[in-house]
Amino acid sequence: MLWGIPPGLLLILGVLLVPLLPGAWRKAYMTILPLAGLWALAGAETGVFYTFTFFTYEIAPVRIDGLSLVFGYIFHIAAILSVVFAWHNNDTVEQMAGLAYAGSGIGAVFAGDLITLFIYWEAMATTSVFLIWARRSDSAFRAGMRYLIIQVGSGVLLLSGAILMAHQTGSVAFDKMTLGNLATWLILIAFGIKCAFPFFHNWLPDAYPEASVTGTVFLSAFTTKCAVYVLARGFPGTELLIYVGAAMAAFPLFYAAIENDLRRVLAYSLNNQLGFMVVGVGVGSALAINGVAAHAFAHILYKSLLFMAMGAVLYRVGTVKASELGGLHKSMPLTTIFCIIGAASISTPLFAGFIAKSLTLSAAAKDGYPVIWLILMFASAGVFLVSGVKIVYFAFFANDGGKRCKEAPLNMQIAMGLTAILCVVIGVYSPWLYSLLPNDVAYEPYTLSHVINQLQTLIFSALAFALLIRFKFYPPAVNSIYLDFDITYRKWLPVLYKWIVSLVSPGWKSMLQDLRNGLHRMVAYMFRHHGPEGILARTWPTGSMALWVALLLGGFLLIYYS
Template sequence: MAELHPGLFLLLAAAVVAVAPLRWRSALTVGAGIGALALTLTLAAGDRVTYDFYGIEVVLLRADALSLAFATVFAAVTVLVGIYGWATMGRQEQVTALATAGAGLGVVLAGDLLTLFFFWELKVSTAVLLILARRSSRSNPAGMRYLGVHLVGGVVLLTGVLWWWQATGSLAFDEIGLGSWAAALILVGMLLSAAVPPLNAWLPDAYPVATVAGTVALSAFTTKSAVYALARGFPGLELLLWLGVAMAVFGVVFAILEDDIRRLLSYHIVSQVGFMVAAIGVGTSMAVDGATAHAYAHVLYKGLLLMAAGAVLHATGRSRASELGGLSRALPWVLVLYMVGALSISGAPLFSGFPAKELSVGSVGDAGEYAAQWLLKAASVGTVLSVALKLPLFTWAGTARGSTTVRRIPTSMYVAMGLAAAANLALGLRPGLLYDQLPGPVTFAPYSLDAVVMAVQLLAFTAVGYWLLRSRLVPKARESVDTDWAYRELPAMVSARAGALRERVPPLRPPRLHIPVPDRPPRPGALPGWVLGTVLMAAMATLLLTSVLS
């Protein structure tokens, strides 16, 4: 039983759901998640599954405390996604959600770099299909941009893995460190999937345009898989400390400015992952425990927040705070459940984020990195400001902005949100439930008087600051653009300028005779030409660089 891989089980279940009758699909999706969770819980530290691949020992499954912590929460959120999307997910969503979860489990249980890369890229493919499942004018190009960015990241990662194998003769996925160009390429590939600025724009570009259940699934696996990979391969790398701090501040600033509630929460994924990356950069046993605890809690409370935001979108058809308001009477329980997630991400005592965040941020201070700790605390203020105050007040409080018809929310959505809220409360009330799953022994006591008083003060002073600045924080109907400007707007600007220039320059010779040709329907391409060209150029440049430096 222990040797049955939970990730492969989910991939097999996805194939079954793909051909199952309509009336069985939702039950099979939830059942697959429960089965994967049961299989994960049967694993014990030291369990291994190996396979001989043309003379190479491939470690399909390597269970230890670090991998099991991530695998457990991945399997748990798979169940929640299946329940949440019971009444809304179509066949493509259900299949790709299960496949993405299976690939995520494959990443965190991989014992070698080759297996890691296989599941890493499988996760990219299934995530793209999950984004495209919404079939809208925004999700289609966003999915293609997601694919283009991650193809480049995959090329960089594979180049680093192969170079590392050639240099060391080993594919074992253990601590790598930053001592060679091969390690640097592996690091860059992982940083892209962790959404470290300036490699972050794919996340707020793609996640908010997926389906309501698809966004919840996406938020759980990609960045947290990268956090696991960084904790496994690069603990103690000081560069990660300051990259993580930059992520935390960058993400929260853009979240405060954002109008779309799902895009706001997507920027907070960037910010919260920054806390985890910073702790990994410290690299002590306490810090790795803190990053793992923070990732574990984040999967649960971010899932709850996105479920609530998705429920608002499902009920109203809108996701911009500037177009919402006055939903407290129509959706009161969604607000209550949302606030459990909001207080968790804000680090309020009695909620899951408090013991997790106190451990991760406290580890940074214990290592003597007081400037980094102070900046992370400042980012926490922005989290409270935007997620716990601005978003709920402008979504649920006041009066509706314009006429809004509120649809009924399926019971399954409330069940999933209720389970997620219960999990966040359980971890907050009993931190031992979380700490017992961490890689190292935890002696940290989160509910010390000083920690509780400081957390309450932070929440109270942020609320006062919000009240004083509330007129400046009114959401405006706009969408923030950060580094994605380079591939979302720049190509269109260049094309427009080139078109205007062609119109101004007279032709050098008379126009040719045009013979009418019957119209033919355009043939859909798998990728825009400029994206494919960028990917190929990046691949060639990377391979050229490795050949020169080797």
């Protein structure tokens, strides 16, 4: 560990220096900081460090083992790439929030107990919301507020679960748990909220598209993958998760297929990819956990790349609505190429996603879940369609929207280029990623049948897309909201509230009015000798206070003498 500072905390503490440094120095510093963290981590030994006793509980702030290391590495890499992507940005708050957020995510991954985890968990929530607010629009502010409430709520559930757990077992250690009591359920739900389980997922497609150009790149990497990590750590082999994951892998695609805002399309397909990982956690075999880690690793890279490409488009064109884009390959040829690489990396042979996702699919198949496997196959083909082909086609090709702009800024090109290179290198040389995985499992992704089958999947998906477009069956992108589960709290709850108010308020008002009239009479009597009318009118609340005193005294005496 670097200078004895735990991973994660290095970035969080390092953030404090950011506002003190001038322009270029600051950018260099912000890039070097996660690099230094990565370098320190590469030389780290496994084990538990800095343990101490807090009240009566063993706190383990840093636990380094195979599983936490993979996530630690990729989080550092994602932080570096996101920082490079944001070089052009001089917003101090956003810079600080981004690094602190990355640090919190890294810290959470290395947390060895539930209290430390909770602290980083809430730190992630509170730092990341600034990335959304940094867009500085009214809708971003409100989406951020909804996001914050849900994220902090997840932390509160986690804390409640941890306290219950501590009460029952006398320990706050964060290890494998079995569902069965309130404590573990609370913890699972807390994880599930961050992992965007169905019905808890709305914060994701709600908030990510509202964040700033650079903020979304940060956001896409940490929160949800951290949730996947804690699930893999806490609930491997929990069968329920297989079904939850399968549902997650499938349903967001329907939204992604018709959504107009391309960053929202990516957010929905991010949700779908999380489903794959959750299924892997649910299967829980050594192969499956390897699949989860590898998939998270690859997914962070290619999803960042796609969000970077869309961010570049948003930065240059000012919108990422499919209905307004098209033909950008002329103005932004490099971004187009990077975006195509990102799309290919989802599952094409020779790219990162292929060697990662196969692990999970094989694990589900090996453990004998045919229906789940079919759903994952469906999701696998579908996600290539919506977050690969659709994104690339509508943004860069399709009908020329007539938008002309400059190519993305140099730093964005560098960030996208680096990410693209990583995607390819990992995909071509599979042993490298596999050597990082927590379990020793021999797996060979490049068999003839596997490659051919995968190509069939992709090409026939593309064929479907081509036919649908050609014969105008593909629904045209329009500006609209597609109802999702958030209608419950964004629409029905306020309506219900208003309805209740409308029911109750007449009675309540007349009751208050009666009370007020009575008070007025009483006050007038009490203060008849205490001043002119004006003061009487002003001070009537004093009378109501006195009334409360009398009421309370009477109440207490009544209870006591009865």
